[in-house]
Amino acid sequence: MSRTRSEQAAWRRERLLDAALRVFADKGVDGATVKDVAQAAEVTPGLLYRYFDSKEAMVETLLSERGFLPRLRELRAEQENDPRPAVVVLAETLAAFDRLLADNAELMAVFFSSAQARVPLAALVGEGQQLIGDFLLERVEAGELRPHDTATAARSLFAAVAVNRRLGTPIDVAALVGLLFPEEG
Incomplete structure (x- = not known):
C-alpha cells in the first residue's frame, strides 16, 4: 500500500525521533551530534535538518511529544x-x-x-x-x-x-x- 507524501513525511519524522532518542540516551545531549543522529537514522544530516532546525529542537520535540x-x-x-x-x-x-x-x-x-x-x-x-x-x-x-x-x-x-x-x-x-x-x- 503506497503512502501519501504527508504520511511518508510523518513516518520519516517518527523514525528520526526514534534515532534521536537512542543516540541522546546513549551519548547524552552534549555528547551527541546531529551527524550521530543522522547516521543512526541512516539519512543525511541535510534531510534531518528538513525536519528539525537543530539538535535542541529534536530534544524539545522528543520531550514534548513522547x-x-x-x-x-x-x-x-x-x-x-x-x-x-x-x-x-x-x-x-x-x-x-x-x-x-x-x-x-x-x-x-x-x-x-x-x-x-x-x-x-x-x-x-x-x-x-x-x-x-x-x-x-x-x-x-x-x-x-x-x-x-x-x-x-x-x-x-x-x-x-x-x-x-x-x-x-x-x-x-x-x-x-x-x-x-x-x-x-
Missing part, C-alpha cells in the same frame, strides 16, 4: 469530574507519572541530559507543574483542600517523583501526598 506531558494532560482531563477525594486522585496521578518515568528510561536519560546541556526545559516542566497545581487549586476552591501555595506544592510533588525515579529510589506517593495534606488524607 515525554510525560501528553499523558499528564490525559490524566488531568480524566480527573475533571472525578468525585473521589483529592488525596486519592493526586496519589494516583503521581503514581501514574512515576510509572511513566519508569517505563521510559531513555526519555528520562534525555531529560536529565538536556538539563545539563542547557536545553530550555522550563516550558515543559512548567506545564507539568501547572497541571498538578491547577488540580490542587480547583480542590482548594472547592473547599476540599486547605488553602496553600498550590504552585510550590505542585513543584515539590513533581520534583520528588522525578528525582526519586532518576535515583532509582522507590517513592510511596500516598505517603508523599500525606506529608503535604495530612488532615485531608
Whole structure:
C-alpha cells in the first residue's frame, strides 16, 4: 500500500525521533551530534535538518511529544469530574507519572541530559507543574483542600517523583501526598 507524501513525511519524522532518542540516551545531549543522529537514522544530516532546525529542537520535540506531558494532560482531563477525594486522585496521578518515568528510561536519560546541556526545559516542566497545581487549586476552591501555595506544592510533588525515579529510589506517593495534606488524607 503506497503512502501519501504527508504520511511518508510523518513516518520519516517518527523514525528520526526514534534515532534521536537512542543516540541522546546513549551519548547524552552534549555528547551527541546531529551527524550521530543522522547516521543512526541512516539519512543525511541535510534531510534531518528538513525536519528539525537543530539538535535542541529534536530534544524539545522528543520531550514534548513522547515525554510525560501528553499523558499528564490525559490524566488531568480524566480527573475533571472525578468525585473521589483529592488525596486519592493526586496519589494516583503521581503514581501514574512515576510509572511513566519508569517505563521510559531513555526519555528520562534525555531529560536529565538536556538539563545539563542547557536545553530550555522550563516550558515543559512548567506545564507539568501547572497541571498538578491547577488540580490542587480547583480542590482548594472547592473547599476540599486547605488553602496553600498550590504552585510550590505542585513543584515539590513533581520534583520528588522525578528525582526519586532518576535515583532509582522507590517513592510511596500516598505517603508523599500525606506529608503535604495530612488532615485531608
